[in-house]
Amino acid sequence: MPQRFIGLMSGTSMDAVDAALVQINAQGQVKLEACYSLAIPQNLRSRLLKISHTDNWIADELAALDVAFSEHCTQAVKALLVKARLTPESITAIASHGQTVRHKPNFKTPYTCQIGDPARLAVSTGIDVIYDFRRKDIAAGGQGAPLVPAFHKQVFAHQKQSIAVINLGGIANVTWLGPEGQVLGFDTGPANTLLDQWVQQHYPNESFDRDAQFARAGEVQTPLLEQLLQHPFFSKTAPKSTGREEFNLDWLKPLLEKKQLSFEDVQRTLVEVTAITVKDALKTLPQQPDAIYFCGGGTNNPLLMERFAELLTPAKCNTTENLGVDPQWVEAMAFAWLGWCYEHKKPGNQPEVTGASHPVVLGSKVLHQ
Incomplete structure (x- = not known):
């Protein structure tokens, strides 16, 4: 029985959150059912840009942006569901990439940081959320990108x-x-x-x-x-x-x-x-x-x-x-598919791409209740 996943992606440009509703069958074959892009407001975008460039992070601002970006993702998900005429119960999970504010896989202590509070997103939408797709690859010695x-x-x-x-x-x-x-x-x-x-x-x-x-x-x-x-x-x-x-x-x-x-x-x-x-x-x-x-x-x-x-x-x-795939929606669809991989405990990285020592199941999950 095919499952539905919502892939959420906001990239380096920080211009919008792309939400892709994807149907995925048991063989991992994908079909894009609906899509929605929600522009990031200028104020939020300016704050995201500022914190991604500064070396002196303020904990309260990072935490506030974690919440604000999650709330923006919630709006995108709800708008997508309205467009597709579906209820939260019909979605297996949201696969949320989050917003990258720092990516340093070659740092003395390699790390990557994506924000967008997954717990708040799960509670707000009534849908389980799979998130944090990059850090496990880095833990396995990889770059955490590209995925x-x-x-x-x-x-x-x-x-x-x-x-x-x-x-x-x-x-x-x-x-x-x-x-x-x-x-x-x-x-x-x-x-x-x-x-x-x-x-x-x-x-x-x-x-x-x-x-x-x-x-x-x-x-x-x-x-x-x-x-x-x-x-x-x-x-x-x-x-x-x-x-x-x-x-x-x-x-x-x-x-x-x-x-x-x-x-x-x-x-x-x-x-x-x-x-x-x-x-x-x-x-x-x-x-x-x-x-x-x-x-x-x-x-x-x-x-x-x-x-x-x-x-x-x-x-x-x-x-x-x-x-057969709309070029504007490939990345959001990719994270929906990575969510499916997590759900079925299938590795989502390619070690020959990222440099990880071995294939790993990417992501973590928070339940909506």
């Missing part, structure tokens, strides 16, 4: 082709699926996070570069591009993961000093950083993919997608829509 390659393998693996699935969230990551069941994956660097931060700094009422209008008005600045590509993360070998801790405006600003660059030129150059670092990452794969599929919010950036089509030829570039 979506296991889902990509479940849903997209092709028996006769080598394919790559590239998620363009705040951070970009690539999954390589070999023709004989092989899987590799790692973060490649920034996708939307720097593009969005640069726009928001100059246009506080804009959350992103709609239709790449700003980037199209600029030109790639080669000296800046070369400096940006010298970031040590790009030359690291996998397994590797990254986030706002490394790619933020505090890193960008010193590189812009004494350069008379327009806002648009910087935006265009940041697009090129994403395109080139993904291209370079694909060169490190054991086998070049026959086809490349993109998902995530970055697929809405027409200039970025044009650059991929140009740089990655002759490989065919499409979105996961061509594989």
Whole structure:
């Protein structure tokens, strides 16, 4: 009998909570039934951004944000249930990723921190909540990210082709699926996070570069591009993961000093950083993919997608829509599936991706009563 899970995802961009209602059968096959995205209010988003950048955490503010973000997730779940005309009783569990406010798998004491009080979410919705998907992989020696390659393998693996699935969230990551069941994956660097931060700094009422209008008005600045590509993360070998801790405006600003660059030129150059670092990452794969599929919010950036089509030829570039999955909902669906894995005590990590010493069942669970 198929079960229903709600996957909740809010990524590095911190722009919205995506809620995906997914039906999953006994073989782990998934079907998206309904989806809902709830924008994060500016005040809450500003507080989340601030605490994710500061090294001096205030315990009361972290606790308050834990509650506030959980309440926002509750709103998303309730709206999704109304949209789907379902009751809480029809849902097996919510699989909540939470909001990452710090991710340091290479710290002297490796850790990752996602907030969004799962107990409050369970009580508020009347649905059991599965949460804390990353820390067990880190406890097993892994990076705790990326976690979506296991889902990509479940849903997209092709028996006769080598394919790559590239998620363009705040951070970009690539999954390589070999023709004989092989899987590799790692973060490649920034996708939307720097593009969005640069726009928001100059246009506080804009959350992103709609239709790449700003980037199209600029030109790639080669000296800046070369400096940006010298970031040590790009030359690291996998397994590797990254986030706002490394790619933020505090890193960008010193590189812009004494350069008379327009806002648009910087935006265009940041697009090129994403395109080139993904291209370079694909060169490190054991086998070049026959086809490349993109998902995530970055697929809405027409200039970025044009650059991929140009740089990655002759490989065919499409979105996961061509594989039957809406590119905007892959990550939220992935966490719904990871919730199903927890419920059935199946490992959710891929050690060859994260670097963990062994497969582990990811997550913890809080009951709603």
